[in-house]
Amino acid sequence: MPIKRPGETGGGQGAATITETKPKLQKPSLYRVLILNDDYTPMEFVVYVLERFF
Structure with missing residues (x-):
């Protein structure tokens, strides 16, 4: 039997939430x-090109 840590619940019951990070x-x-x-x-x-594209 696996050892449960404080705050952990039994496994396999309930819903799992998966979050994706951007x-x-x-x-x-x-x-x-x-x-x-x-x-x-x-x-x-030259001035025209610089003004047009930048």
Whole structure:
């Protein structure tokens, strides 16, 4: 016969409750943007791209 600890009830009788824990989500990392300073791309376009996507 198994030994019962204080506070334990008999096994096999009653309902069991199963709880699922939600996985902890991490915040997405920030963007790493690299802009090359060249002589071909106009500054207005670079500003437009930065404003549009960020």
